[in-house]
Structure formats: structure tokens, C-alpha cells
Amino acid sequence: MDIHEYQAKERFRAAGIDVPPGEIATTPEEAETIAAGYGGTVVVKAQVHSGGRGKAGGVRLAKDAAEAKEHATAILGMDIKGLTVEKVLVTPAEDIDTEAYVGVLMDRKKQAATFMVSAEGGVDIEHVAHETPELIRKLTVDPRYGILPHQAFWLANFLYDDPKLIKQASKIIAQLYDAFVNSGASMAEINPLITTSAGEVKAIDAKMSIDDSELFRRPDVEAMRDTSSEPASEVKAREAGLSYVKLDGDVGCCVNGAGLAMATMDLVKYYGGEPANFLDIGGSSNPDKVVAALEIITSDPNVKAILFNIFGGITRCDDVARGIVEATNRIDIGPPIVIRLTGTNEELALEILSDAGFSAYTSMDAVVEKAVELAAGGA
Amino acid sequence: MSIFIDNDTKLVVQGITGRDGSFHTLQTMEYGTNVVAGVTPGKGGQTFEGPNGQTVPIFNAMDEAVAETGANTSVIFVPPAFAAGAVLEAADSGVALVVAITEGVPVLDMARAHVFARDKGVRVLGPNCPGLISPGKAKVGILPGQIVTEGPIGLVSRSGTLTYEAVFQLTGAGLGQTTCVGIGGDPLIGTNFIDCLEAFEADPDTKGVVMLGEIGGTDEQEAAAYVSDHMSKPVVGFIAGQTAPPGRRMGHAGAIISGSAGTAEEKMKAFEENGIAVAKRPADLVGLIQDALN
Structure with a gap:
């Protein structure tokens, strides 16, 4: 789960990191009031789960409250990579001397949190890593000890020459690791970490992604979820315990298991169609889940055919069959449904489906081919 | 031959009394795998009823289960909040292979558990995995x-x-x-x-x-x-x-x-x-x- 910059900043402040103040506005008038309160130059920043805010014009400097209002008017409601900006952060402008990058993320290969720092901040770090890897210093943290003082120093020493700056940055690096661990994060990033002409080191931007598997034990982090930044269908899917990602095609897919769900989408493409979604109904499915899945799929107006691909292992085919029948009784499903069921309780499932007037396939290729044909307008 | 599991596999099920644990223990036993023990804290001394009148003793902790039965492989069906702890306990108990089925285990917890298991020389499979099967010999998982x-x-x-x-x-x-x-x-x-x-x-x-x-x-x-x-x-x-x-x-x-x-x-x-x-x-x-x- 991604959280917004202002939320990540709250986590950073709680860990002791020097983050300049800032307040959230949802209207231009609020932005004006906040800016007037700070006096002087402020920055108005779009709060949206997307990179490239600056390039899209979502981050603007305002020399007074009137200009802050003007900028907020322009930014609120702006579309950045398909997401509508609902909130802006208004924060006093800092006097920036240098910009560095400090980030920590869960490294799959090292199987531990790994820091990346660079004196080249304020730019796309993936680009720096690719073009000039010598400008980046990396350190993998042993999860048994956390980041040790000399390790934080070693990272900070790569950023600055001035011992006073190194000392402040070492502290921030250790605090960032605390924020990362205490938030159950998979990534935490300060870009840029600035120095001011007064010799202070501050985090003026903040980015954080949370490991979804942590949320059950971190209600304070779960409360930061912004459902307005997700399609309504994905919110509904999560509440129903389904894993769903909306795509742009017209073949609705309902599959058990993530790997098979992806392979099914790929096969739709192989046969010349376009999948409308990724949907994993999960392991121990009950009929209610199938009903919810069908409601979600049919809420997408692009869907012209619905395809079930179920390989029963833990999932019992008869449960899915009952769900399909129940859903078609309960809601009006426009597009045609084609079904492939095999594995646990397959015979029982086929009986339930044929009694209800459905026919089912046993081959994955056959059912996908049929669904693509139906979506294309064939009979 | 096969890899990781075979006819010599002696399996202990962590979370044997849970909904998924009990269901899959039955399936595993029906396949012919030698399930020697179950572990559920607080249910030590009880017995798990397997197929065909077979029974499996339940222990409170992994060390007891391994000491009493000589289990060499464990499979974990405990909920996400406790799964990493179960991996740590298994890795410390003397089994050589730990198969973690549980989905949704916090990644930071697993980072620690993986280091611990590696230090002990214990192989972990998973988490969030279906396990493994050596046809005709043994099945561990789902x-x-x-x-x-x-x-x-x-x-x-x-x-x-x-x-x-x-x-x-x-x-x-x-x-x-x-x-x-x-x-x-x-x-x-x-x-x-x-x-x-x-x-x-x-x-x-x-x-x-x-x-x-x-x-x-x-x-x-x-x-x-x-x-x-x-x-x-x-x-x-x-x-x-x-x-x-x-x-x-x-x-x-x-x-x-x-x-x-x-x-x-x-x-x-x-x-x-x-x-x-x-x-x-x-x-x-x-x-x-x-x-x-x-």
C-alpha cells in the first residue's frame, strides 16, 4: 500500500527526522489560509500516489498566500497519470543548498532491507543507478541488529564532507530505518534530503510503501489508506477478500490462484483478445466470493464475455459452480459466461452447472478461445 | 529418487488443529505421507484423528514433538501473525526442512526468520507456497x-x-x-x-x-x-x-x-x-x- 507524502512525513517526524511543517488543503481557500499562516514563500504539492508530480506541474512555488490559492486551484482536480489530485500539501519553502538521496527498501536478492544513498538527489534515482552507479553507495542491513551507528556514518560520509552535516545525516539515516521498520514498510525514501545554507539537514520530501501483510497489526497505518485513489471496483474486491486489478480489455477473468490468473490473462492475449482484469478468487472459495467476483467483473462496462478458469485443489469446483448459479439468480449478468472447471469435486460441479443450463469445458485453451470469440462478437 | 522429501520423510504439522491444518493433514496422510506429530500450543497431549483409524500425537512445542517422534520435516499452517515465529521455532527444533504454507506473513518478520534458519543450516520452503510432492513417496503441503x-x-x-x-x-x-x-x-x-x-x-x-x-x-x-x-x-x-x-x-x-x-x-x-x-x-x-x- 502506498501512502501520501504528508502521511510519510508524519511517520518520519514520529521517528525524530527533521521534516519542515506542512498542512493539507482540499480547497484553494484552505491553501490560502495555510500559506498566510506561514507567511513568505510556500510550496504547494499535489498529494497523489504517483511519481513525476513535479514534471506534471503538481508541485509549485508560491511567493504569497494569493499565489498559493492560485496554484492550489490549478493543482486540485488535476489528473496525474490517471489519478485525480484531491489534496495538496502546503509547506514553507526551504533555502536549499544541496540535495541528496536517501532510501531504504526490502531487497529480494539480499533478503534484507538495503539502503541506497547518493549525493545526486532530487532526481530519478533509478536513472542515477543505471547511468552512474559509482555515485550510489549501498548497504544491506542485518535484520538481527538493525542499522549500526558506524554503518549509518559510512553512508552519511558518502554524502557530505562537513562533519556537522555527516553527523546530522547519520542520525537521519538511523531514524529512517526506525520509521521503515515501525511502519512495516517495504520502501521509505527521502528525495531530496537537503542541506540549508545555515548548515541544517532536512527531509523535504517523503515517500513510503507499506507491506500489505503488515496492515493487520498496524491499524494506525491502515487508517492512512486513501480509497479515493483506487478504482471503486478494487476497493470492493479488497473488502470481499479478492485480489483484483482492473485492466482495459473486454474479457472478464475469474480464476483461482495468482499464477494461473496471470497465465489465463496471457492466454486471452495469445488468442487475440484483451483481458479486462486480473482476479484471483483465492484458495478456499465459498459461493459468496464468487458472487462478489461476478458483481465486480460485471460492473466494468467494457466486459463483453466472462471467463472462469478454476483448477480445484483446495478450491472445490462445486463451491464455485454453486456461486456461479447463485450469482446469476441474484444479479442480472449481461455478458455471456464460459466456464472451465477441473480438479476437486469436478463431477459434482458439472452436474450443478448443467442443471442450471451452463456448459463447462475441461481445457484451459478451449475456454479461453471461446471467451475471446464471444467478446469479439461471435456466437 | 526425488528431492527434499521421500519415503524417509517424518512430518510434523504446526497448526494441526486449525481449519486448513487439519484438512490438509488428512489429505497428506491419505496420500501415504508419514505424519508423526502435530503441534498446537495449549493442545499438547491431545490426539489428531487421521484416516483409517490412524492417530497423530499433538504436542505444545516443536522441541517436544521432535524429541518424541524423530520428525525431520515440518509444515506450517499457522495464521500470518504467528507464522514467522513458527518458522523460528521449527528451525531451532532439529528438523532439516520447514515448509511454510501461510500467505500474508509480514516480510520484515521473514527477513529475520530466513537469517536464523540459514544460520542453523535448515532449509525453508516458502512462505506463501503450496509445498511439494514426490509422487508415490510423500506430499508436504497442499x-x-x-x-x-x-x-x-x-x-x-x-x-x-x-x-x-x-x-x-x-x-x-x-x-x-x-x-x-x-x-x-x-x-x-x-x-x-x-x-x-x-x-x-x-x-x-x-x-x-x-x-x-x-x-x-x-x-x-x-x-x-x-x-x-x-x-x-x-x-x-x-x-x-x-x-x-x-x-x-x-x-x-x-x-x-x-x-x-x-x-x-x-x-x-x-x-x-x-x-x-x-x-x-x-x-x-x-x-x-x-x-x-x-
């Missing part, structure tokens, strides 16, 4: 026993049901398996493709390997390099997620394209460059492995 059959193919996969699909097609074509291993869909897993490839290469009964990957991370790319450098046996592969959009988690916590890294395209390219024939769809795996074996 892979359905009815779709596998004994034969010369080793299968390793990051997925559950996609594994079933591939096994179903192999078995249907008369190609049985030595061992089918699901390594799990999480970002941090204890046993990776290379570990399995190495074991299949060393197993005299395995004549060829089917490798099922998916988007996210670089495990497949490293495995491909390993195949070309170290394997004499043919390997064929499939990558799921060719149509997955970047930046979105596709069900599995680890199935996400980050920036431009971890795409199906780059993985398929790595396979091809290293002599691994790539199936465009699961149905093509059978023909590819048959060709490779001949």
Missing part, C-alpha cells in the same frame, strides 16, 4: 495428490494452481514427475529456483526440468544463468504475467513489476539466451520437454 504421477520430470514453480495446470498436462501426456516444488509467491522465500535446479541436477531419476516463473524480481534471470553454467539436464520454462501492467501487485506479494524490472519479457529473454526453451502457453510445455528429452 498440492493435490491425484494429479501427479511418478516419472522423470522435476517441476519447480512460484505459483500454486499454475503448477497444477502444468502437472495436469504433463501427467495427461504420460510424463510423470520426480518431485514438484512450489517455491512460493512472496518477495522473500527460503528456497529459490537455483536451489531446486541444483537438487534436480543431482537427482539421478530426474531427466528434465520444467520451471514456471512469473513477473517480479530477478530470480528467473539468475536461474537461467545457472542453467547454462551448471546444468546438463534440459530445462524448459514458462513465465506468467506477460499482460500484467507495471507497478501493480498481481495477487502474489512478489508478483510486481518495479519500474522496468521484473517483466515477463526480460525473463523469457533470459531463458532463451541460456538455452531454456520457453512455452508461449502452458499447453506448449509438454511438447517442449518431450523434444528436449529426445
Whole structure:
């Protein structure tokens, strides 16, 4: 789960990191009031789960409250990579001397949190890593000890020459690791970490992604979820315990298991169609889940055919069959449904489906081919 | 032969009294696996009723279970909040292999558990995996026993049901398996493709390997390099997620394209460059492995 910059900043402040103040506005008038309160130059920043805010014009400097209002008017409601900006952060402008990058993320290969720092901040770090890897210093943290003082120093020493700056940055690096661990994060990033002409080191931007598997034990982090930044269908899917990602095609897919769900989408493409979604109904499915899945799929107006691909292992085919029948009784499903069921309780499932007037396939290729044909307008 | 589990496997089930644990223990016993113990804190002294009048003693803790029964393998069905703790306890108990089925275990917890298990020399499979099965010998986890059959193919996969699909097609074509291993869909897993490839290469009964990957991370790319450098046996592969959009988690916590890294395209390219024939769809795996074996 991604959280917004202002939320990540709250986590950073709680860990002791020097983050300049800032307040959230949802209207231009609020932005004006906040800016007037700070006096002087402020920055108005779009709060949206997307990179490239600056390039899209979502981050603007305002020399007074009137200009802050003007900028907020322009930014609120702006579309950045398909997401509508609902909130802006208004924060006093800092006097920036240098910009560095400090980030920590869960490294799959090292199987531990790994820091990346660079004196080249304020730019796309993936680009720096690719073009000039010598400008980046990396350190993998042993999860048994956390980041040790000399390790934080070693990272900070790569950023600055001035011992006073190194000392402040070492502290921030250790605090960032605390924020990362205490938030159950998979990534935490300060870009840029600035120095001011007064010799202070501050985090003026903040980015954080949370490991979804942590949320059950971190209600304070779960409360930061912004459902307005997700399609309504994905919110509904999560509440129903389904894993769903909306795509742009017209073949609705309902599959058990993530790997098979992806392979099914790929096969739709192989046969010349376009999948409308990724949907994993999960392991121990009950009929209610199938009903919810069908409601979600049919809420997408692009869907012209619905395809079930179920390989029963833990999932019992008869449960899915009952769900399909129940859903078609309960809601009006426009597009045609084609079904492939095999594995646990397959015979029982086929009986339930044929009694209800459905026919089912046993081959994955056959059912996908049929669904693509139906979506294309064939009979 | 087979890899990781065989007729000598003596299994202890952590979370044997839970809904999933009890259901799969029954299935595992019906398959003929030697289940010697169960562990559920607070239920020590009770007995689990298996099929055909068999019973399994339940213990409060892993050390007791291992001391009393000589268990050498554990399988974990405990809820996410306690799963990493169960891995730590198992790794400290004397078993050689710990199979963690649980999905949704916090990754930071697993980072610590993996280091601990590695230090103890204990192999962890998973978490968020379907386990493994050596047809005719033993099954540990949730892979359905009815779709596998004994034969010369080793299968390793990051997925559950996609594994079933591939096994179903192999078995249907008369190609049985030595061992089918699901390594799990999480970002941090204890046993990776290379570990399995190495074991299949060393197993005299395995004549060829089917490798099922998916988007996210670089495990497949490293495995491909390993195949070309170290394997004499043919390997064929499939990558799921060719149509997955970047930046979105596709069900599995680890199935996400980050920036431009971890795409199906780059993985398929790595396979091809290293002599691994790539199936465009699961149905093509059978023909590819048959060709490779001949």
C-alpha cells in the first residue's frame, strides 16, 4: 500500500527526522489560509500516489498566500497519470543548498532491507543507478541488529564532507530505518534530503510503501489508506477478500490462484483478445466470493464475455459452480459466461452447472478461445 | 529418487488443529505421507484423528514433538501473525526442512526468520507456497495428490494452481514427475529456483526440468544463468504475467513489476539466451520437454 507524502512525513517526524511543517488543503481557500499562516514563500504539492508530480506541474512555488490559492486551484482536480489530485500539501519553502538521496527498501536478492544513498538527489534515482552507479553507495542491513551507528556514518560520509552535516545525516539515516521498520514498510525514501545554507539537514520530501501483510497489526497505518485513489471496483474486491486489478480489455477473468490468473490473462492475449482484469478468487472459495467476483467483473462496462478458469485443489469446483448459479439468480449478468472447471469435486460441479443450463469445458485453451470469440462478437 | 522429501520423510504439522491444518493433514496422510506429530500450543497431549483409524500425537512445542517422534520435516499452517515465529521455532527444533504454507506473513518478520534458519543450516520452503510432492513417496503441503504421477520430470514453480495446470498436462501426456516444488509467491522465500535446479541436477531419476516463473524480481534471470553454467539436464520454462501492467501487485506479494524490472519479457529473454526453451502457453510445455528429452 502506498501512502501520501504528508502521511510519510508524519511517520518520519514520529521517528525524530527533521521534516519542515506542512498542512493539507482540499480547497484553494484552505491553501490560502495555510500559506498566510506561514507567511513568505510556500510550496504547494499535489498529494497523489504517483511519481513525476513535479514534471506534471503538481508541485509549485508560491511567493504569497494569493499565489498559493492560485496554484492550489490549478493543482486540485488535476489528473496525474490517471489519478485525480484531491489534496495538496502546503509547506514553507526551504533555502536549499544541496540535495541528496536517501532510501531504504526490502531487497529480494539480499533478503534484507538495503539502503541506497547518493549525493545526486532530487532526481530519478533509478536513472542515477543505471547511468552512474559509482555515485550510489549501498548497504544491506542485518535484520538481527538493525542499522549500526558506524554503518549509518559510512553512508552519511558518502554524502557530505562537513562533519556537522555527516553527523546530522547519520542520525537521519538511523531514524529512517526506525520509521521503515515501525511502519512495516517495504520502501521509505527521502528525495531530496537537503542541506540549508545555515548548515541544517532536512527531509523535504517523503515517500513510503507499506507491506500489505503488515496492515493487520498496524491499524494506525491502515487508517492512512486513501480509497479515493483506487478504482471503486478494487476497493470492493479488497473488502470481499479478492485480489483484483482492473485492466482495459473486454474479457472478464475469474480464476483461482495468482499464477494461473496471470497465465489465463496471457492466454486471452495469445488468442487475440484483451483481458479486462486480473482476479484471483483465492484458495478456499465459498459461493459468496464468487458472487462478489461476478458483481465486480460485471460492473466494468467494457466486459463483453466472462471467463472462469478454476483448477480445484483446495478450491472445490462445486463451491464455485454453486456461486456461479447463485450469482446469476441474484444479479442480472449481461455478458455471456464460459466456464472451465477441473480438479476437486469436478463431477459434482458439472452436474450443478448443467442443471442450471451452463456448459463447462475441461481445457484451459478451449475456454479461453471461446471467451475471446464471444467478446469479439461471435456466437 | 526425488528431492527434499521421500519415503524417509517424518512430518510434523504446526497448526494441526486449525481449519486448513487439519484438512490438509488428512489429505497428506491419505496420500501415504508419514505424519508423526502435530503441534498446537495449549493442545499438547491431545490426539489428531487421521484416516483409517490412524492417530497423530499433538504436542505444545516443536522441541517436544521432535524429541518424541524423530520428525525431520515440518509444515506450517499457522495464521500470518504467528507464522514467522513458527518458522523460528521449527528451525531451532532439529528438523532439516520447514515448509511454510501461510500467505500474508509480514516480510520484515521473514527477513529475520530466513537469517536464523540459514544460520542453523535448515532449509525453508516458502512462505506463501503450496509445498511439494514426490509422487508415490510423500506430499508436504497442499498440492493435490491425484494429479501427479511418478516419472522423470522435476517441476519447480512460484505459483500454486499454475503448477497444477502444468502437472495436469504433463501427467495427461504420460510424463510423470520426480518431485514438484512450489517455491512460493512472496518477495522473500527460503528456497529459490537455483536451489531446486541444483537438487534436480543431482537427482539421478530426474531427466528434465520444467520451471514456471512469473513477473517480479530477478530470480528467473539468475536461474537461467545457472542453467547454462551448471546444468546438463534440459530445462524448459514458462513465465506468467506477460499482460500484467507495471507497478501493480498481481495477487502474489512478489508478483510486481518495479519500474522496468521484473517483466515477463526480460525473463523469457533470459531463458532463451541460456538455452531454456520457453512455452508461449502452458499447453506448449509438454511438447517442449518431450523434444528436449529426445
